[in-house]
Amino acid sequence: MSDKNPFEILGTDKISTPGGTPLQETNTSADLTERITNIIGSANIVLFMKGSPEVPQCGFSANVISILNNMQATYNTFDILSDMDIREGVKQFANWPTYPQLWVKGKLVGGNDIIMELFETKELQEVLDS
Amino acid sequence: MNLFTEIEELIINQIDDAKVTIHDLTGTGDHLGLTVISDRFDGKGLLDQHQMIMDILKEKFKENLHAVQIKTMTYQKAKDRNLLGE
Numbered sequence: 001m002s003d004k005n006p007f008e009i010l011g012t013d014k015i016s017t018p019g020g021t022p023l024q025e026t027n028t029s030a031d032l033t034e035r036i037t038n039i040i041g042s043a044n045i046v047l048f049m050k051g052s053p054e055v056p057q058c059g060f061s062a063n064v065i066s067i068l069n070n071m072q073a074t075y076n077t078f079d080i081l082s083d084m085d086i087r088e089g090v091k092q093f094a095n096w097p098t099y100p101q102l103w104v105k106g107k108l109v110g111g112n113d114i115i116m117e118l119f120e121t122k123e124l125q126e127v128l129d130s
Numbered sequence: 131m132n133l134f135t136e137i138e139e140l141i142i143n144q145i146d147d148a149k150v151t152i153h154d155l156t157g158t159g160d161h162l163g164l165t166v167i168s169d170r171f172d173g174k175g176l177l178d179q180h181q182m183i184m185d186i187l188k189e190k191f192k193e194n195l196h197a198v199q200i201k202t203m204t205y206q207k208a209k210d211r212n213l214l215g216e
Contacts, residue, residue: 097187097188098184110177113180113200118176
């Protein structure tokens, strides 16, 4: 962070750098578990959400996006509204019934509440860097 | 039985030392703010703590429950956060 322009104290680029990339699945004909594992493994940080980073379709998803951008994270997103199989499959796979879901290095971190709490207690950076 | 009481009972049945507080977030009775204090959370990460609660509520999500905001903590944490009163 220190190598950034020192005069731009509250540069908007630093506050909300959009770091999310909607994932394009390459092999949608693989079996469901394989597809899910591929999505989760597609980046260090993966967010299953409703909508896209530019146009979130749910307040909780929007909230997590703004936190991740605020932390200047680079991450992939998957729009669960675009695929019913993935939407139901990830719930089973994760044993977690709601979205958004944040995954880091193949492990579920949690949903909006957990991310908020980790953000507030300043533990999120450590989790994202893990 | 209303949903709030039902959920409180479900949780206490599984986690016997739990102190459960439920708020209606939207006034519609199906978006709940849920705080659970229990020493069963001791030594567990937040995800595992939330998962314990989610597991208990899983069936309710298939029925009339749409969203919950969960906060979980041990009695010590609750005390540190001044949530226990006297």
